[in-house]
Amino acid sequence: MAAAIMPVMFAGNQRIKAADTGEKITIAFTHDLHSHIEAFETLEDGNRNLTGGFSRIAAQIKSLKKEKGQVLVVDGGDYSMGTLYQSLYATDSAELSLLADLGYDAVTLGNHELDYGEDGLAESLKAAAKKNSVHPVMVVSNINWEKSGGRGTVIKEGFDAYGGKAYEVITKGNIKIAVFGIFGKDSASCVNDSPLVFDDCVESAKAVVREIKAKESPDLIVCLSHSGTAADTSKSEDELLADKVPGIDVIISGHTHTTLSEPIKVNDTYIAGCGCYGMQLGQITLVKNARGRWSVDEYKLIPINASVDEDTDIKEKVEQYTSLIDDKYLKSFGLTKNQVIARNGVEFEDAEEVYTRHCELKLGNIMSDAFAAIGRKYAKLADDVVIGIVPAGYIRETYVKGDITVDDIFNSYSLGIGADKTVGYPLVCAYLTGSELKLAAEVDASLSDVISGVSLFTSGMKFSFNENRLILNKVTDVCLVDESGQEVMVDNDKLYPVIVDLGTAQSLGRIKSTSFGLLSVVPKDKNGRPLASMEAAIIYDGGKEVKAWDAIRQYMQSFDNDADGIGQIPEKYMETEGRKNNNTNLKLWDLVRSPNKYAAMILGAAVAVIAAAAGIITAIVKLVGKRKKK
DSSP states (O other): OHHHHHHHHHHHHHHHHHHTTOOEEEEEEEOOOTTOOSOEEEEETTEEEEEOOHHHHHHHHHHHHHHHSSEEEEEOSOOSSSSGGGGGHHHHOHHHHHHHHTTOOEEOOOGGGGTTHHHHHHHHHHHHHHHOSSOOEEBOSOBOHHHHHHHHHHHHHHHHHHTOBSEEEEEETTEEEEEEEEEOHHHHHTSTTOSOOBOOHHHHHHHHHHHHHHHTOOSEEEEEEESOOOSSGGGOHHHHHHHHSTTOOEEEEOSSOOBOSSOEEETTEEEEOBOSTTSEEEEEEEEEOTTSOEEEEEEEEEEOBTTSOOOHHHHHHHHHHHHHHHHHTGGGGTOOTTOEEEEEOOOOOOTTHHHHOOSOOHHHHHHHHHHHHHHHHHHTOOOSOOEEEEEGGGOOOOOOSEEEEHHHHHHHTOOOBOTTSSBSOBEEEEEEEHHHHHHHHHHHHHHTTTSTTOOEEEESEEEEEOTTSOTTOOEEEEEEEOTTSOEEEOOTTSEEEEEEEHHHHHHHTTHHHHTTTSSOOOOBOTTSOBOSOGGGGBOEETTEEOBHHHHHHHHHHTSOBOTTSOEEOOGGGGSOOSSEEEOOOOOHHHHHSSOOHHHHHHHHHHHHHHHHHHHHHHHHHHHHHHHHHO
């Protein structure tokens, strides 16, 4: 009891002592807003809630400033890509412009700001700079502009026009705060065809902290990091950053959407995170301690919900951007933002379950069915089997009961842009062999519990796996399902049409390089020739890209209508259908039957290691024996 109580008492004494210095600063923070400018309905623990919205965040920031006095307001990146407001990214920069109106002091880039390509990001920065004479400074310290070369030059022009820099010194009252940005290693790996080269996070942070201390003599150093944290501390980028770079007082941790109910403390650095989509506003208040470092005096995650009043000025500005969405983007689809597409009586899973549950989900089923059906239609496929695949990492929101609007559907599958440079990944039709489809199932079965977002939801394909089997040998059965609903055996050498979004197709093409040649999935055309570019496989409707989100819209609109002419979500989506089955038994036969080539390779490697170890032990025994004889 004494061992447990004494540290708490000591910490309490430190806090009282620190407060006596009188130096105090509050940081209000967000990250991973993903264009969630308006309040939205979502499911949380099975409950339907209205959450988020810039007008409510603005009101809460004003309240915090009134209460605390000096408040630094910052964002940790991925402020864009997630709702229909992203359709205004390059032309109007709605997200960044509104953050200026909310009084943000500094922001950093996230990987999704690069989803629009070099031209999109550059134009967005220029548009924001033109719209707001005073805007939050953009800080990123580890872009290597020299190595980024020609394509990076386009972004550099936008970065310079906006006034971007490695760090900025911001004064609040009598406290001098240096704020710098870091773009994480995993963030960089998430960018398809990145135009930018990023230097090592730790070495860049060390260099910028040295420069800040030498030139600025700040009271406080804050890092806006789009790197994130992980349960495995050896892979938790921001914890590693805090451990290896002394001198950082606070890290605002974006990218992994992590909600930290208490800050993580590493040495003298505090790591803070408030989740995603503006559902909470983070607040960390610091006081200077006796050693001249800062300690947490108060830490809160403030819910942004219907109980928070809206700021009327910001609400009006949001409405101005809302009116542009129909004219500038949805008009070409013949749609409007709030148009009702379907009525839903199905209790679909919370979007968070897509990442936390490794199993078949109703939400994944309806999306993959949409890809298969609409892809078949516009690619004019006559094949008996057409497979639709949706990766968990691309699903951004669920569907609640009641009316499903265009806005809801877009938000559920909102990532990327197409070859047409408009938002939303298009569908592509690529061909995979039966053996490659089995490998895709194996990637799901073996890696979903290790790597967030790689779980697959399928239409036209079923598989079973046993999580207790050897890695890359967990799948026990795979079959296909034809248009009539009949199960079909997989022919390993046959080509099958697979409908996925462009981003997923590009990721499939990189499996071989990222697995060091061990795994290989090569998207092909219908004649079996490898696709030189995934854009060559984009599906069109009369010369216009068929967007993934709009495929879901068209599929829902095809359902039987009610008296008002609105499609009804079919009852078949009330339950799952056995498309992905996890057999967890430990019977020896189930654990060893049907070994594949990867099992043989892994077992062979294990035998080699054991043999080598045995050889070493034998040699040591002989050596010891010889010495004893001497």
